[in-house]
Amino acid sequence: MDTALDHPTVQGRAEPGHGNGSAASRDGGVLYLSIAETLARSIRSGAMRRGERVPSVRELARQHGVSLSTATQAYRSLEDARLIEARPRSGYFVAARPRSLPEPDTSRPPAVSTRVDRSALTAEVMRIAEDPGYLSFGAACPAASLFDETKLRRAVARSVQRHRQTLAEYRVGPGHEAVRRAIARHALRLGSVIDPQQLLVTNGCLEAIVLCLRAVTRPGDVVALESPTYFGFFEILEQLHLRALEIPTHPRTGMALDALQLAFDTHAVKAVLTVPTLSNPLGASMPLAERRRLARMAAQRGIPVIEDVIYNDLSEQDDRRRSVHSFDEGGNVMLCGSFTKTLAPGIRLGWMAAGRWHAQVQRMKAATSGGQSTVLELAMAELLGQTGIESGYRRLRATIAARVDEAREIVAQSFPRGTRVTDPPGGFILWAEFPEGVDTLELWRRCLDERICFAPGNMFSASDRFGRFARFGVGGRWDDAQRAALRRIGELATRMLAGGGRAGAADA
Template sequence: MDDKQPLYLQLASSLEHQARNGSLRAGTRLPSVRNHAQQQGVSISTVLQAYRALEDRGVIEARPKSGFFVRRAARSPAEPLPSRPSSRPAAVGKPAIARVVMEAAGDPAYHSFGAAQASPDLYPNERMRRFITRAAVRHAPSLGRYPRPAGAEPLRQAIARHALPLACNLHWRDVLVTHGCREAVALCLRAVTRPGDVVAIESPAYFGFLELLQSLQLRALEIPTHPRHGISLDALEFALDTQPVRALLVVPTVSNPLGSIMPVAAKRRLAALAAARDLPVIEDVICNELAASADARRAVRSFDPTARVMLCGSFSKTLAPGLALGWVDAGPRAAELLACKTANSAGSAELLEWGLADMLDAGGYEPALRRLRGFFARQVQFARGVIGESFPAGTRVTNPDAGFFLWLELPAPVCALSLYEACLARQVVIAPGPLFGASARYAHCLRLSVGEHFTPARIQALRDIGALACDQLRRAAGKP
């Protein structure tokens, strides 16, 4: 129990510990919210928050008219060890596999575990359609003029309010609307680097960011990263002492592909380090709202009064992937980014911006997020169970507290690229590990996206990936 934690998190952690060590067996019914509040001498709202946090973590489940029950724990594989990438910068060269992975995501002929996407019906599509339709009626004249490069003011204002759960106090005039989060990151990189510069990144890192570095002719310096706690700040400091690092690109909360979340103390330390070294930091907050607790959702930028940390986000993982709308707040560099955006892509579709602004201000967002967190937590635990049963012995799998990415380390004889080819022949798509490193690394690793509903066919597809890995392992050992 940590006295610095909010009371509901202390209660949730205590109950989770009892569930993990078997003191609370699977299927056990928890006391009602009212009774538990009386037993613990706390408020009903504290117990309710604790139960919701446990739902988000997949520890308990609510059964209609019955109460809260401890979920059955799946067989749990071991987690990966912290990464140990090269200590030298490397030019980035990404294979064409990335395009196949992304294209297959929208093809119903494939079972895709490769692209970081969730089932479309998890999002309020019909509600979003109504807001866009209303915007088309109210703001029809916008169809006859070019959109503003910075974005519609109501959406920029809504985004500034939307950043409050990140503990960030943004000024809406510094917020720019972008074509997704990737453009936001690209604008920041263009503002603070020149071709040939070195950018520090997590390792493994999202392959989309590596593609950006490649397109901008930047070199990547991979920093060791813990699968639960994120980038190693000690290793980052050493890199800053020994290499000409020009900027840091980092995903402190629900990183991709590890799903790691930096502790609050580490986020505070990173902000202080950036200030002391005058280091531009590009912080991706695209998945922050999927984290279960307020502390986990807090951004590094919240500890940076000078806005040296540039904040990049979107709504593709939490609200409306199909809108492809993102945003960036670069503080003092806002005008520089606006000039770059004007030259590069101009504005987005203004009707979509009006519709999204109305949606954000209409309420109902937080309950939808809670449902999404709970769904993803159940998906992750179910997938880990299937992996534990179907994949080769010795396979290590991350156990993220939020999000829907799983990073797997397979036994060394298994080649992720060969496994990718074998899966593709069965119309199953995975994202092989070499996509997530700047150099020839992670040859035995892969990322699985488990945000889509597990139908019987999809469960079998996941088992097939494990069976193919087992076959490859047997052949490597010379067995029939």
């Protein structure tokens, strides 16, 4: 079955000419993607229902003031994403969407802080997830095929050619000025106005988070964070000897701020670590009003909020890309990000704006890892400054949205009755809750026998409250073998639920 990834439009085919070229000159020459994304939001929100007729190509062109070829490209993009379908001699209609599935409820973590120890399970799962001999849903990483490798290679090659002398130089400092200016411009997309002099370039987003935590906590301190949350955060807390206080989190709206306020009142919370946009693994996105409220809560208490914005550019909702940092007026929000999920996974550069802790974090950065590769910094500066970057994000969002929709349909068809699964507004992660009777750690072990891997739910909490949950990443390889593997996970879970004992290869 074709996916949006397989279509030449998504692989980077240029939009056909428009005679006067006016449409092609807007937004990097990919106006059709802007039109397609607007219609996609209407379809996914339910404003346009399945089976409903959409405007004809001619009507769409007239509504948006574009050429017929631009309107046609927009509809092709929506067809690739399986959002509309063409019917002979009838026109275009909203396609049948994946069947409605219930979502998990708001989490209910323990109301006490917990010492973290999840390293053994995490290390084993991630080792297997990276093994090419497995059909894996274990990692939350995008495949190389989702990116324009030629563009990345050329940017790095030009940087080496133009700045080859830097390969023989040992540099330290906050990062090359060119890349810090480029990151500051990128931050405007998040609503954040940052002086480039207040930015630090890091070795990935996780280093930025580690530096922030080291600056504002001491061993034994309590850090509040979403529940469930990214297992890498627990690894960091364990290494820094910090205690995790998990806050109830809704799969659509994110961290419950009333519960966070109660935590402030009853615990000596020293920092909040949060992913307000497309949190991992829930895919939750905090409403704009709640982001403003969180910034206000941080200011009132003087408690630092460490905000991870690594997924913001994958959000299908414009307002949910805005950072909590954009509402911060006192330097209490520490902003951390990178481009490993959206632009250049292999250029492992992160960045941070540490607010009122900037000087302290800069000293720590210099003392621990020094500087980065200037050649890679300048390559990233070029990539961030190229025209068409927004159209690249749109292509990526459209491709992974089609995958997520298809994966949810497989869950609906193949997983046990009563399974709940998230419906994230962007990103490539699904969080599933199985019915009582399914232990996902045991399911994981059974899947390993068939060379299939996913991430069991207990990786994403310092407690054992997510033993019936699992995370599935669909950003990597996606083909018929992967689809069959996802169906097989559902079959094995169904057998487990039925008490059918250990499923073997003969049951396939």
